[in-house]
Amino acid sequence: MFESKYSWQAPEGNEETVRSLAGELSVSPLTASLLASRGIGSREEAGRFLNGNLEALHDPYLLLGMDKAVPRILQAIEQSEHILIYGDYDADGVSSTSLMIYFMRHLGASYDIYIPHRSNEGYGLHNHALDWAHQQGVSLIITVDTGISAVEQIAYANSLGMDVIVTDHHEPPEVLPNAYALINPKQPGCPYPFKGLAGVGVAYKLAQAVLKEPPVEWTEIVAIGTIADLMPLTGENRILVSRGLECMRHTSFPGIQALMEVSGFNMGAVTSVNVAFGMAPRINASGRLDHAGSAVALMTTGDMEEAQQLSHALDELNKERQQVVETIVEEALIQLQDKMINGSVPDVIVLAGEGWNVGVVGIVASKILERYYRPVIILGIDPETGMCKGSARSIPGLDIYEALTSCKELMDHYGGHPSAAGMSLSRDQLPAFEEALNLFAAQVMSEEDYIPVIATDGEWKLSDVPLSVIDEMDMLAPFGMANPVPKLVFRGTRLVELRKMGKEGKHLKLVFRQGETRMEAVAFGRGDLADLLEEGMTLDILGEVSINEWNGSRKPQLMLQDMKITGTQVFDLRDAKEPWKEVQRIYDIISPHMRLDHRQIAAVFNPLLESSPKIQLNDCSLWVYDNKAGISAFNNAANTYGADHITTLFMVHVPDSVDQLDALLASFKNLSNLFLLHSGRNKEEQLTIPSRDQFKLLYVLLMRMALEPIREQEALARLSQQSSSTLRMVTMMMDVFEELAFVERRDGNIVVIPKPPKRELSSSMHFTKLGSLAEMEQHLVYEGTSQCTRWMISRLEGAS
Template sequence: MIKPKTRWDVGQWTPVQDERAAKLAAALKLPPLVARLLVARGVDEPEAARLFLEAGPEHMHDPYRLKGMEEAVERIRRSTAEGGKIRIYGDYDADGVSATSLLIRLFRRLGYDFDYYIPDRLKEGYGLNRPAIDQAAAAGVRLLLTVDTGMSAVDEVAYARELGMEVVVTDHHEPPEVLPEAHALINPKQPGCPYPFKGLAGAGVAFKLAHALTGEPPLELADVAALGTIADLMPLTGENRILVRCGLAQMRGGSVPGLRALAEKANVNLAAVTAADVAFGMAPRVNASGRLSHADHAVTLLTTERPEEAEEKAALLDGLNRERQKIVDAIVREAEEMWEARCDRARREGETAPPVIVLAGEGWNVGVIGIVASKLLEKHYKPTVILSVDGETGLCKGSARSIDGYDLHAALTSCAELFEHFGGHQAAAGMTLHRDRLAELERRLGEWALRTLTDEDWIPKTRVDLVCALEEASVETIEQLDRLQPFGADNPSPRVLIANVNVADRRTMGKDGKHLKLSLAGGGRLLDAVGFGMGGYAEQLAQGAYVSVIGELAMNEWNGNRRPQLLMKDLRVEQVQLFDLRGEREPLAALRAVLERTAARERSAAVLAATQAWAEAAAGAAQPEQGAENGTLSFYTFESMPAEGICCEELVLLGEPASGERLAAVLERCNGLEAVHAIYRQERASPGRTRRFPGREQFAKVYQLLRRAERLPERGLSERLAAMAGLPADTVEMMLDVLPNWHLSNGAKEAYM
């Protein structure tokens, strides 16, 4: 038995969904698994599925359906006609940089008189600010055009108007109750906006403005629009799918020097770039510019037409990203030490560790604390707040990340009086408060967690799209799954469950055996499954065990050959596993090896010896420090085992049991048992003694008979199976005592239970 690391959330599947999937598969000639996946994601009509898979630029929405677009276009064109200067005012994150760069490239092509401005993250903070507006007025700017910002800048927009400037706001953030009185507001989320797709990024809104200004989708600008959309974790559904698909195609053409140089520094093959490459390779380097220096470097990279300048800026951003990684690692180490000390203090005071992590450090870089919060959450799976303290003022600026079930915004709202200001949503938030209120913040957020979360909520959850039969994992199916790309927010890479398949082979890969490779068998098929960082499971899996795995189907291409494989994320074994070590020449050496592995995994173990002499030998062979603490290692003979039973996860049989009946009775009295290690040489059967512990091959034969059975008799089950398997009936009866019910088919379960 191996417990999964996470809760597996497998969606319910209904007969109605089966019918819809069959209809889709027939209409679009799709493999059944692909059709089921589309239905599971709410795309359950043939025409909707066709659009999801094939929609192109011709399916983009009319930009003038965005409220405020007509007024914005009229004002920009009037500014150009009158010779007025336009200033693009952007944001310092990858979305804001992409939106700014998109309009710079467009305005250059259209010959507009313009410049741009992005505030310094550390000195000015987010959004419009009065000194920047003063600077614009002094520079003769008549029209201020915001991208990816401005929706909440009520006072700043009014101030700009007082100075004689008009403001056009393009944004995608949630609008506040009071909107700025700008000349035009473009935001698909604003009240009264009829635009049918609400998930545009700031760069996506800028792309729609460019579409309106040019009269057609400017596909040559889709690359930076895709970069911003992916980086800002916008849903890759609806119009964003078209935009990102077109943008990735544009990137693959390699026409933009900055994107070529950026991809090279990120070790991305631009000719085959995917959304994942952008998200994990290219976007972090663009973000590093605004986090540690100034976003101007990233804007220059994305807008320059000179390859040498692009290479220079890409190298700079790559260096900043490496610096960012070092800063993050250093803060994570400090934060981990603080958390350990906080937990130690709680233990000394007889308390449990706080349910919410709240940590603050003086001088921590504000630009990266959100990343630090994400890393601590990933390790500890607790809502996490990380704050940087200003030593002079005592003010703390923080970023928070949450777990499923913990509504971060609601929790912060419940103690709103503690903050100077805060904002965010269920999963992420930002806030400012004084350091004197940190202890109260920890207490209040912890109380909210204890009130609102169940025990189950503290276990990480893995969403599984579908159950997949082993024979469905074919080259054709995986090729068709690629049509669901680009993968990202709201359209993640499909995750499947392959249940109860045999481990035909297992081995470790890579340096120090860090990775795991399994060969899964079932239905006459074999499938390779690879688990990166899962090498420790190799010694926990018994040969021939039945395992359930979740992961992502992928293509393994090597030397011109293409084979399907599963990239594993988690696994479980639900039955008690048998490790058959009866061929070992040195039983006590084998025992020591088992106990070493058990102790390293901090698991409870018991040794059952056939005789007292074996028990004493085992106790002498076991090193005292291995598992001896807290009574986690015990030694018994079959006769001395307590009548009330024992608690152990690992049971070692040292010496052959006297009979199958005795072994079955012992196993029934082991609570929490997950694995049995049989360590002894099996003697030849003597006359009249037929019932002995079965071998691996015999177990496998009975397993297969039960799995194939549609219906088995309630009475005489062991005799029937014995006749089918060619084994003694009492041996099969003992095997049924050990076998868990989950191995049986539905019909056999009903009979056996």
């Protein structure tokens, strides 16, 4: 059984609503179902969701603190005060700062900007920056995407005679700063109806309050920051991002145009997915490896030549960032192995390393979370100061902001959301920090929380998604957080074509059939699964449907997200050059799909062929073939856990007999996955199922050459040549003759008995074993994949 990587969560049943929406909106049942699963239950709600416009935005003065902030800004403009825009270094912070620059230019303000350096300064307001601002004559500071936790720093700014207006969207702490005005929809007592604004969304609301109708093209900047910061694309965010993407398709901003070009997608068809995976990483790269100021310069330049230079510089930084991430991930995984006791991953993974670039630790955390599905904190350690700066990424079962709050006394600073956060602390506090987080997780999380779940949009047929329905589903765009790209389940599909594609075969191209409908599918980054799939298999699949356009042709295509193969599975990986390395490689591929722990994995081998296997898997049970018992335990894990828990077995060598194979299958009663890694035998050693004619011919040849005793090795070699049977076959046939008393073996010679007793071949145990062994090896060693795996599955099912 090849489990899905995720547990597929079906939407709640709402058949009546679906029928009603399908009829009232004249849409397909699939589109109606997608609307219903997103909480839309009526024609009116559907209209607001599908056709929302800027006029539907909430009154910005509903934001607590807006009534104080607007007059103060207007006063600063009237009195030509010098204003400081204080931003953050991520894509939301860059977007927020860029939007405020356009806002300041629009107002004709005197202003400066300040964005801290991620590695040298870290997140948030800093007193040295406030000192600099004071020296520049700043009397009003407006923070964007930061400030809600800066209690001490804002108190310090107040002492210098500077007013601070905070615009932020992060979770407010228990104690709020004494700012001139606090604008954050999440702060206690704020009546604003929509709490999901990004930092740039809050900044936009400030501009809306002052200008009433900000230039519509500013929504392009709002869209970038909102998508990049993974804010929910519902409510106001949906309106702002929809309008922003529409404007972006004919943008007048040189920086945005250049960024789209270097990201490699068509400006006229830009989507939220393009922004998330093309533009946002390049904007973030500036703050991760350099300074976010270069991204702000790109977003706010009016010169196309400068925009192109800056965009290409960001593209190179992004490539460098990818390499840095890959290096840290490798080092972090090695460190994690030392923390794993008996193969068990900690409830909360905390890893720290000297020299790890703090600008990319969040990405590293995401990659390790994806691999182990655990909350992950990655910290870079400054070897000179001993200070650690890090980022956390969490799973739905653990609110990481709440978890950090439970041990806040161990950190110098922290902040963030339920799913992501940042923190800084002393190196000396790391052990206590890790222990405290794991204790908290043990109290609030259950076993179910560690099973990755993916929300689906129900089970459908391939025939339910023709081109017309896929086009219709685009009405629900833009897709993103809280309005994800629809993920559809198709059960009982047949895999009819399979091949690797792309550089080094990293991706898969597949074709599935269900009934009369065929659909192509692409699985990016899953070329490693090619060894585990076989044409003709029946699979349940989960994917996102889209349209593949090529040379004027349009056809449905599935972006494969997950798959499941039900029933017992045999995987043909015979003739692996280094089978023990192959065991490790395959385990790394399959472990997310089979939800394995160390008690469920075993490998069996022949101790005469390999005395001490080289395997890295922690506590993998090792078993050996045994002439007496069939199989026996080889290591402590096998003795400790036994065979009852084993579901996945790696067969490194072929059994020496059918009895050993039967003993193996009888011992592993719960086996559902068998990986064949053994070498194919040389044709010179092949056995054939023996016939009476073969034995008759061999006996006649033997009589001719053995009128007198003959050396056995000489006789076997000559008999093999004259009978066209392998030496191994002739040797085993001689065992039959000896058992039936046709010959005797004396002192290395073979002596033919002149008048042997009359006995049937079938009465010989050696004859029966030879036939069974030849049949087993024919299937296991010499036949093709489909015949081999079918035969082995029949044996497995017969043993169960």
